[in-house]
Amino acid sequence: xxxxxxxxxxxxSIAASTGYRLGRVLAPNxxxxxxxxxxxxxxxxxxxxxxxxxxxxxxLFGCRMCGQCALxxxxxxxPMSCPKQLRNGPCGGVSANGDCEVYPGRRCVWVIAYERAExxxxxxxxxxxxxxxxxxxAGSSSWLNYWQGRDEGLWTSDDGLAHPAPVxxx
Amino acid sequence: MTAPGPTGGAAGTAGGLRAALAERRFAVTAxxxxxxxxxxxxxxxxxALLRGWVDAANVTDNQGAHVRMASLAGSLLAARAGxxxxxxxxxxxxxxxxxxxxxxxxxALGIPHVLLLTGDHPCFGDHxxxxxxxxxxxxxxxxxxxxxxxxxxxxxxxTVAPRPEFLIGAVENxxxxxxxxxxxxxxxxxxxxxxxxxxxxxxxxxxFDRFMAAVRDRGLDGRCAVLAGVGPIRSLAAxxxxxxxxxxxxxxxxxxxxxxxxPRDRVAAEGVRLCVETIEALRAIPGVAGVHVMAFxxxxxVPEILERAGFRRDRAGRLPVxxxxxxG
Numbered sequence: 496x497x498x499x500x501x502x503x504x505x506x507x508s509i510a511a512s513t514g515y516r517l518g519r520v521l522a523p524n525x526x527x528x529x530x531x532x533x534x535x536x537x538x539x540x541x542x543x544x545x546x547x548x549x550x551x552x553x554x555l556f557g558c559r560m561c562g563q564c565a566l567x568x569x570x571x572x573x574p575m576s577c578p579k580q581l582r583n584g585p586c587g588g589v590s591a592n593g594d595c596e597v598y599p600g601r602r603c604v605w606v607i608a609y610e611r612a613e614x615x616x617x618x619x620x621x622x623x624x625x626x627x628x629x630x631x632x633a634g635s636s637s638w639l640n641y642w643q644g645r646d647e648g649l650w651t652s653d654d655g656l657a658h659p660a661p662v663x664x665x
Numbered sequence: 666m667t668a669p670g671p672t673g674g675a676a677g678t679a680g681g682l683r684a685a686l687a688e689r690r691f692a693v694t695a696x697x698x699x700x701x702x703x704x705x706x707x708x709x710x711x712x713a714l715l716r717g718w719v720d721a722a723n724v725t726d727n728q729g730a731h732v733r734m735a736s737l738a739g740s741l742l743a744a745r746a747g748x749x750x751x752x753x754x755x756x757x758x759x760x761x762x763x764x765x766x767x768x769x770x771x772x773a774l775g776i777p778h779v780l781l782l783t784g785d786h787p788c789f790g791d792h793x794x795x796x797x798x799x800x801x802x803x804x805x806x807x808x809x810x811x812x813x814x815x816x817x818x819x820x821x822x823x824t825v826a827p828r829p830e831f832l833i834g835a836v837e838n839x840x841x842x843x844x845x846x847x848x849x850x851x852x853x854x855x856x857x858x859x860x861x862x863x864x865x866x867x868x869x870x871x872x873f874d875r876f877m878a879a880v881r882d883r884g885l886d887g888r889c890a891v892l893a894g895v896g897p898i899r900s901l902a903a904x905x906x907x908x909x910x911x912x913x914x915x916x917x918x919x920x921x922x923x924x925x926x927x928p929r930d931r932v933a934a935e936g937v938r939l940c941v942e943t944i945e946a947l948r949a950i951p952g953v954a955g956v957h958v959m960a961f962x963x964x965x966x967v968p969e970i971l972e973r974a975g976f977r978r979d980r981a982g983r984l985p986v987x988x989x990x991x992x993g
Contacts, residue, residue, distance in 0.1 A: 578786055579756075579797065583804035584850045586783050587838030587865055588912030596912035597786045609843040622849050624856060627761060627805045627820060655856035655888075659815070662808040662857075663822045 504595045504604035505557025505576040511611035514571025523642045531642035545636040562632030563646045568620045570611030576604050582625035585609075623650040626664055680981025681749030681777045682721040683832045685955070686861065686890045691948060692955025693976060694751060694863065694892055695719045695967050698728055699739035708739050711964045712746035717978040718968050721749040721778055723863070723957070730757065730790025737767060740776050749981075751834060752776045755784025760800040761809070761820050768810055772829020780834040780863065781806040785912065804857050807835050811858025835859035839876035840869060840915040848879035851889070861890040863957040866907070869917045870946045877952050886952030893947045896959040897940040897970060898924060899933040903961065937970060944974040 507514070521527075534544050552558030556566065557576040565574055565582055574582050578597040585605030588596035593606040612618045626649055632640060640646045653660035685692040695715050700707035708724075715722050724739035733739075740750035752771050754764065771779055783803040787795040801809065810833050812818050817828045835854040839847050851862055867873045873893060880886050898904050898916075904924055907914045920939065927935045940958075947953050960967050968978070 579783055579799045579802070581783065581799070581802040583802050583853055584846065585841065585843070586803075586913075587836060587841050588785070589838075589841040590912070591840075591842070591915055593842040597788055603842065606842050609846050618846075621846065622853060624804065624808065624853060625802075627801050627809075630800075653856060654852075655858065659811065659856075659858070661816070661818070661822075662805065662812045663818070663820050 502559060502576050502578050502580055503557075503598050504578070504601045504607070505573060506602060506604075506607055507556045507572050507611075509555050509571070511571050511615045511617075514566060515615060515617070518567045518571075521638065521641070523644070527642040528644075531639045535639060535643075541636070541639070544639070545634075548636050548638055560634050560637075561628055562635040562637050562640055563629060563649055564637035564641065565625060565649065568623050568625070568650055570608040570613075570615065570617060570620070572604050572608035572611055574604060574608070574625075580628075581605070582628065584621060623652055624660070625650045626662065629664075680720065682751065682861065683777060684981065685720040686832075690720075692890065692892060693719045693958070693971060693980065694721050694723060694955065695958045695960065695964070696723045696725060697739065697743055697748070697750075697964070698725050698962065699734035699736065701731070701733050703734065705742050708734070708742035709746040712743045712748040714964045715967060716747045717980055718971050718976065719748065719958075720955075720980050721751045723751040723753055723780055726753040726755045726782075726784070727758065727790070728753075728785075730785045730787045730792070730795075732791060737770055737774070737776070740771070741774055744776070749777050751778040751780050752831075753780045753782065754806070755782050756799050756801050756803060756806055757784030757787065758795075758798055760798055764801060764806060765809060765813065765819055768813055768829060768831075769825065771831060772814075772827075776831055778832040778834060778861075779810060780836065781810055781859075782836050789912070803835060804853050807833060807854050807859050808857035815858075832860050833858050834861040834863065836864065837862050838865035838913045839867070839873055840865060841913045844872075844876075845879075847876060848883055848885065851880060851891075852883050852885055855885055855889045859889055861892060861954070863892045864894045866894045866896055866914050866959065867943060867947065868920045869915060870943060870950075872915075872917075873947070874950055877950050881952050886954075890954035891952060892955040892957040893950075893953050894957045894959055895940055895943050895947070896961060897933075897963065897966060898936040899961075899963060899966075900936075901925065901929070901932055903936075904932075937966065937973075940970050941973045944970070 556573040559575040561575050589603045595601050595603045648664040651660045697711045724736045726736040736753050740752040743750040787797050837851040908916050
């Protein structure tokens with residue numbers, strides 16, 4: 496699938512457990528931040544790196560390069576492959592058999608996300624409030640953004656009581 | 666929940682859903698679908714049927730992705746006709762700029778309640794060639810509306826003054842997979858700022874009972890008024906339509922058997938009876954704050970359903986008095 500096609504629910508081709516392991520490997524640290532800085536200083540290297548991320552994540556997750564990866568909080572199923580690109584869970588139109596309302600015969604990506612997260616003991620992740628997408632980051636490398644701290648505050652565990660968290664990124 | 670203003674705003678009617686919830690009365694809402702056309706009387710006629718029977722009426726936003734008169738205009742017309750509107754606003758057709766602008770417009774016109782939802786995909790409507798926008802999702806839109814109202818800030822962080830005062834509502838479908846996530850999803854909307862929630866049609870009362878148990882377990886019923894969606898199925902064709910053509914509606918086999926088991930000329934009456942019985946059953950479920958009657962274009966039948974379910978035409982719905990746009 497290319498990012499220019501309409502989004503359609505995509506079942507990841509790797510197990511959620513592999514995703515969570517990968518997530519731990521990619522967790523930001525000083526070395527990654529240094530590396531991201533070096534890559535971003537060289538436009539050709541940056542393009543190459545971004546293309547590598549695009550190719551691998553498209554194959555694995557149906558990634559659409561939103562540039563602000565939600566996978567760690569969604570059972571490693573990509574919410575941007577939802578036809579409505581919902582970041583906070585499934586819409587109310589999911590068929591009784593779990594299929595997407597827009598693409599009958601394809602399982603809702605949020606049903607997939609829920610099943611994967613629950614099996615991995617991560618279902619609480621799905622209750623996080625996901626902030627709106629920053630469309631300026633579309634097409635950029637979410638790994639570089641992640642390592643450089645540009646996507647901090649993508650989500651919050653706020654429960655709306657006492658001092659509600661702001662909807663805009665802190 | 667912020668306190669209601671003395672008049673409920675320029676377009677508001679006395680009372681409304683906010684007052685019903687504040688007084689802990691069992692609330693009743695219904696639906697007004699704006700016309701495909703520019704006739705203001707079409708809204709006024711539907712509102713006149715509901716006036717006094719409901720605390721508020723939802724004015725739908727291009728329902729089913731079919732073009733209709735805007736919900737903001739419909740809401741204003743409903744208010745003029747003496748029914749407190751719940752302005753529906755979906756993420757389908759507007760980006761965050763337009764959504765926030767419409768929320769400010771609703772505030773300026775004194776729309777007392779807004780219902781914020783994702784919206785049906787354009788592929789189901791009369792313009793399947795339209796761009797699906799979905800810049801925000803429903804949780805984010807609720808969050809933006811709460812931030813706008815309570816903090817006077819836009820998504821950009823910029824301040825607005827004065828702030829709108831509406832009550833914020835959301836929807837939930839207790840029956841759509843993953844069913845065990847639905848109470849948690851409602852919890853997200855409540856954390857984002859939803860003060861009332863209307864549900865998809867309930868035909869499966871035991872299933873709804875399980876959903877409400879999960880809502881109560883999470884302590885959500887104390888933070889948000891849940892209004893259960895109901896409606897009469899009045900023909901076998903309508904039964905087939907809601908079963909197969911309306912995304913997210915679940916009709917259990919028992920209901921199908923019951924409606925198919927009566928002579929054709931009795932289906933309408935049986936459907937209304939089923940709806941009345943459903944309302945009575947829902948009233949007995951702890952945490953249910955009211956019912957939301959969606960009548961599939963059968964607005965004239967709503968009073969009869971409500972009367973048979975034990976309600977009276979005693980809800981504040983008098984014509985607004987004094988100045989303001991609402992006085993028409």
